[in-house]
Amino acid sequence: MAEPYAFTIGELTLIRNAGRDTSWLRGTVLMPEGTPSEEVVLIDSGLVKVTRAAENGYTSVLAVRGPGELLGELSCLDGRPRSATVTAMESVRGTVVSGERFRRLLAARGDLSLAVLRSVTARLRDADRLRAEHGAFPAGVRVARVLHEMALRYGEAVDGMPGALAVRVNQQELAGAAGTSRESLVRAFADLERDGLIVRRRGRTLVTDPAGLGSWLGG
Structure with missing residues (x-):
């Protein structure tokens, strides 16, 4: 976006x-x-x-x-x-x-x-x-791009986590915005969480390192 x-x-x-x-x-x-x-x-x-x-x-x-x-x-x-x-x-x-x-x-x-x-x-x-x-990117990259852009545009600061941004959008909504399935989103989230870039919470996702997520997108 x-x-x-x-x-x-x-x-x-x-x-x-x-x-x-x-x-x-x-x-x-x-x-x-x-x-x-x-x-x-x-x-x-x-x-x-x-x-x-x-x-x-x-x-x-x-x-x-x-x-x-x-x-x-x-x-x-x-x-x-x-x-x-x-x-x-x-x-x-x-x-x-x-x-x-x-x-x-x-x-x-x-x-x-x-x-x-x-x-x-x-x-x-x-x-x-x-x-x-x-048409140009696989589902995992589309999910990461949408999450990164939503964090920068609408993210909220997280108490006790300097630099982190909370995205108050559930997984179904993120999947729809990325044009992919819920299953593909869950796989993408697993990769991002493994790399220490996000933390999943009920009803929201914490982007713990927005700059790192941007770098991850750049390959």
Whole structure:
């Protein structure tokens, strides 16, 4: 995952002033796939996962989003039903802006419109890169790359373990984000744990040496 486009403080303030504060508990669906787009959400704290269900019942994890990122802006702009489901992975707080007000805000503020366009462009580039990587790297490397990037982007410091970062994403979600099976992820985790790069915990993974994991990826 490439680093998401970072909105400026002024841009975030514009969005927050146009909406209302809302919170969601872990497991709550913020946006169901296939429903009409009526609002956008700016995440203030917590993580959500973006998933899509296939006809055979398999659910793919398309992305993980966190603080400072927008949700639902594409459907809000083109008027089509939501293409994915957004679910809270932990307690989440955010700002909800109605679709009509969001569109008026973009029409009135060209600078914010450009910022949203840059954010969307960054996500499209990221999606293209991930598709290319799924064909270029074996499952174990894809798992390690996703874990490393999530740790750097969303990881939390761990008490008593200087430099370590906790990733609060379960193994099924990591496997989906890496485009691999749970079995392949377990094998990759065993290799990483043997090399002293991670420690597994219930509901989270501790990346004990982020720099070492990055070096491991470089071969």
